[in-house]
Amino acid sequence: xxxxYSPKVQALRERVTAFMEAYVYPAEAIFDQQVxxxxxWQPTAIMEELKRKAQAEGLWNLFLPExxxxxxxxxxxxxxxxxxxxxxxxxxEPFNCSAPDTGNMEVLVRYANAQQKQQWLEPLLRGExxxxxxxxxxxxxxxxxxNMDARAVRDGDEWVINxxxxxxxxxxxxxxxxxxxxxxxxxxxxxxxxxxxILVPVDTPGVKIVRPLPVFGYDDAPHxxxxxxxENVRVPYENVxxxxxxxxxxxQGRLGPGRIHHxxxxxxxxxxxxxxMCQRSLQRTAFGKPLARLGxxxxxxxxxxxxxxxxxxxxxxxxxxxxxxxxxxxxxxxxQIKVVAPNVALKVIDRAIQIxxxxxxxxxxxxxxxxxxxxxxRLADGPDEVHRAAVGKFExxxxxxxxx
Numbered sequence: 467x468x469x470x471y472s473p474k475v476q477a478l479r480e481r482v483t484a485f486m487e488a489y490v491y492p493a494e495a496i497f498d499q500q501v502x503x504x505x506x507w508q509p510t511a512i513m514e515e516l517k518r519k520a521q522a523e524g525l526w527n528l529f530l531p532e533x534x535x536x537x538x539x540x541x542x543x544x545x546x547x548x549x550x551x552x553x554x555x556x557x558x559e560p561f562n563c564s565a566p567d568t569g570n571m572e573v574l575v576r577y578a579n580a581q582q583k584q585q586w587l588e589p590l591l592r593g594e595x596x597x598x599x600x601x602x603x604x605x606x607x608x609x610x611x612x613n614m615d616a617r618a619v620r621d622g623d624e625w626v627i628n629x630x631x632x633x634x635x636x637x638x639x640x641x642x643x644x645x646x647x648x649x650x651x652x653x654x655x656x657x658x659x660x661x662x663x664i665l666v667p668v669d670t671p672g673v674k675i676v677r678p679l680p681v682f683g684y685d686d687a688p689h690x691x692x693x694x695x696x697e698n699v700r701v702p703y704e705n706v707x708x709x710x711x712x713x714x715x716x717x718q719g720r721l722g723p724g725r726i727h728h729x730x731x732x733x734x735x736x737x738x739x740x741x742x743m744c745q746r747s748l749q750r751t752a753f754g755k756p757l758a759r760l761g762x763x764x765x766x767x768x769x770x771x772x773x774x775x776x777x778x779x780x781x782x783x784x785x786x787x788x789x790x791x792x793x794x795x796x797x798x799x800x801x802q803i804k805v806v807a808p809n810v811a812l813k814v815i816d817r818a819i820q821i822x823x824x825x826x827x828x829x830x831x832x833x834x835x836x837x838x839x840x841x842x843x844r845l846a847d848g849p850d851e852v853h854r855a856a857v858g859k860f861e862x863x864x865x866x867x868x869x870x
């Protein structure tokens with residue numbers, strides 16, 4: 467068992483780290499200033515500049531496994547790069563590695579036809595457009611995806627789509643040109659063969675962006691999270707991906723496992739929080755001592771290091787299994803890390819906030835925003851309870867007696 471990064475990965479880690487230090491961290495304040503000027507929902511000049519620089523340096527589409535269209539990296543090789551990107555809230559977009567585009571691009575690589583790839587995948591890979599995934603609904607408990615009630619009804623050679631979605635991330639961005647809509651298409655089928663994924667261009671008549679939804683008060687402009695209304699939206703029948711009633715098959719094949727990217731970035735976010743915590747604890751004194759030497763603060767720093775390292779190892783194990791035995795066999799490890807990574811990050815960020823005092827919940831440091839993002843991830847990536855249920859079932863199935 468070799469815990470060392472390969473020479474290829476180590477070289478990429480150094481290049482991504484250098485890019486982050488030279489361009490991304492200094493751009494954070496500029497990005498916030500540009501978003502605040504004028505229309506918040508317009509792309510920023512600084513982000514477009516970062517994208518051009520990353521593409522020119524060959525640090526582009528690093529996420530895409532099992533495809534000649536990406537950088538030729540496995541999930542295990544991409545994981546340490548995603549961790550570095552996760553240290554900044556801007557970190558993934560300059561490299562064209564942002565959600566939900568990464569998931570949508572992998573879906574298109576695997577399941578779209580040649581015409582769909584040309585129309586939507588190619589401009590996404592070039593970073594010219596963005597995309598969204600419309601799944602969660604306000605009127606049903608969406609932790610059970612079989613509850614989805616938005617309808618896609620076949621009418622001749624078209625789909626007629628009706629329903630209301632929300633938390634459709636990226637749909638507020640004017641660069642968002644395509645959505646993958648998941649809805650009920652075959653209610654008479656077996657439970658996991660009732661839903662379809664359908665490509666819906668954002669400018670299709672009947673598609674309405676109702677409002678952006680703030681996350682703990684943050685609007686995440688210009689990306690945003692939208693409530694979207696579909697009223698008698700008509701798209702060609704061939705816009706269905708893979709086939710009628712195969713939406714869950716697609717989700718199992720890519721969207722669930724692929725969101726391990728969030729876990730990788732969470733590790734990076736936790737690392738930056740620990741870094742800020744250590745710096746603050748040495749720079750500030752109270753009661754005649756550095757904060758690091760007061761109370762149990764040194765224990766909190768030590769606990770943070772140990773928890774981050776454990777979470778990283780589990781993330782890498784899940785990525786390794788995805789590469790070697792496949793997503794289906796790795797489903798327990800994927801579920802485990804989806805619980806562990808954001809919870810560890812939350813604990814570390816919370817400790818860092820406490821060390822910073824009032825500054826920790828201000829906009830002068832990234833900690834409050836990081837906390838909001840990680841707390842939301844425990845819902846956005848499926849609730850902890852769903853993942854724990856999957857892990858628990860996997861363990862119990864080892865010992866359950868077969869009938870008869």
